[in-house]
Amino acid sequence: MKELRVALVHDYLNQWGGAENVLREISEIFPDAPIFTLLVDYRKIKSELKDKKIIPSFIQNFPFKLKLYREFSFLYPIAIESFDLRNFDLIISSSSGFAHGIIPPPYSIHVSYCHTPLRYAYHFYHQYRKSQRSIPRILKDMLLHYYRIWNSSASKRVDYFIANSRETKRRIELYFGKTAKIIFPPVDTDFFKPSSDKKEDFFLFVGRLRDYKRLDLAISATKELGYRLFVVGEGENLNSLKAKTGEGVNFMGRVSREKLRELYQKAKALIFPGLEDFGIVPLEANACGTPVIAYKGGGALDTVIEGETGIFFEEQNKDALIETILKFEKMKFDKEKMYKNAERFSKKRFKEEFKKFINEIIY
Numbered sequence: 001m002k003e004l005r006v007a008l009v010h011d012y013l014n015q016w017g018g019a020e021n022v023l024r025e026i027s028e029i030f031p032d033a034p035i036f037t038l039l040v041d042y043r044k045i046k047s048e049l050k051d052k053k054i055i056p057s058f059i060q061n062f063p064f065k066l067k068l069y070r071e072f073s074f075l076y077p078i079a080i081e082s083f084d085l086r087n088f089d090l091i092i093s094s095s096s097g098f099a100h101g102i103i104p105p106p107y108s109i110h111v112s113y114c115h116t117p118l119r120y121a122y123h124f125y126h127q128y129r130k131s132q133r134s135i136p137r138i139l140k141d142m143l144l145h146y147y148r149i150w151n152s153s154a155s156k157r158v159d160y161f162i163a164n165s166r167e168t169k170r171r172i173e174l175y176f177g178k179t180a181k182i183i184f185p186p187v188d189t190d191f192f193k194p195s196s197d198k199k200e201d202f203f204l205f206v207g208r209l210r211d212y213k214r215l216d217l218a219i220s221a222t223k224e225l226g227y228r229l230f231v232v233g234e235g236e237n238l239n240s241l242k243a244k245t246g247e248g249v250n251f252m253g254r255v256s257r258e259k260l261r262e263l264y265q266k267a268k269a270l271i272f273p274g275l276e277d278f279g280i281v282p283l284e285a286n287a288c289g290t291p292v293i294a295y296k297g298g299g300a301l302d303t304v305i306e307g308e309t310g311i312f313f314e315e316q317n318k319d320a321l322i323e324t325i326l327k328f329e330k331m332k333f334d335k336e337k338m339y340k341n342a343e344r345f346s347k348k349r350f351k352e353e354f355k356k357f358i359n360e361i362i363y
Helices: 018-029 071-080 123-130 134-155 167-174 215-225 238-245 257-266 283-288 318-328 337-341 345-363
Strands: 006-010 036-038 055-057 090-097 109-114 162-164 180-182 205-206 227-232 250-255 269-272 292-295 310-312
Touching: 006 018, 018 090, 018 345, 071 134, 071 162, 109 345, 123 134, 162 167, 162 345, 167 180, 205 215, 205 257, 215 227, 215 238, 215 250, 215 269, 215 318, 227 257, 238 250, 238 257, 257 283, 269 283, 269 318, 283 292, 283 337, 292 318, 310 318
Parallel strands: 006 036, 006 090, 036 055, 090 109, 109 162, 162 180, 205 227, 205 269, 227 250, 269 292, 292 310
Antiparallel strands: none
16 A cells, blocks of 8 residues: 555544444554544543544533533534635544544545534434423534535535445445445454353343443333343443433443453343444444344444344334243354354454455545
């Protein structure tokens, strides 16, 4: 690959999840590339990025920006457009809503790895607005309408889109009117591996505690069946969920990678009830020899093999999930097959596909 002046752009670095794992792998391909981002919480980013040159926007100077970052979202389009990228030949944005909106110089190539078009402005819009009170709802509607107009304009500044799943590819075509190459995100199959330990009598949920993740379904279904559920993840809903959930659900918050691997290895199954853009969690569970009970939609269709690495439920309601859990209890799954499924999405495979794509568009 010829010597290029490369810049990376990411929405925000105030949390760590699948999108940040992708960013880390891309930054390893381009180790000298600076990372431009709306704001950063240096306590939350992993050690892999702490040695990188990170350039936050002017929002980083705001008081309480880490606690109130959603309240500042109306400034995100302006902030992302404020980055001066004239010194770069190749710009790679990692976007779930804003990073793809940078203003690239006309001589550069802009590749956007799209985790999803902005969820609450598009495919979760009507679900999101129902949760808003009537007067603020009007203001939110106006803001989200502005986001859709801005996103449509911003998508024209992207030379090449990469989608993280078939679901995201379809959304890019629907909302932006552009085609996309699919390169699935990476799973760390060197770290996440099966163990010889026996399975324990609990189900597992892993993810940020957001409404669209549908943790409520996992809680209500396992409670009715009298099963234990371990919940790994953080979010503003944590305290309210703890207060009204009661016994049988163990909220573990944020855990170390080693502890997460142990939980994956020991769980009877991972419950994955949300409509996800992709979702790396089912593959991490598979890599640890654990099957997945997933809602049949979104990225799970790319990762879960029915009857081999997991089982689907077709409607997002408690009764459908209960029926599927009971069906799961009568099934057996092979650890080796599940690990091989996860290997199809390895870090090595991701880097090879990403490098190949960049070479094809550069030369």
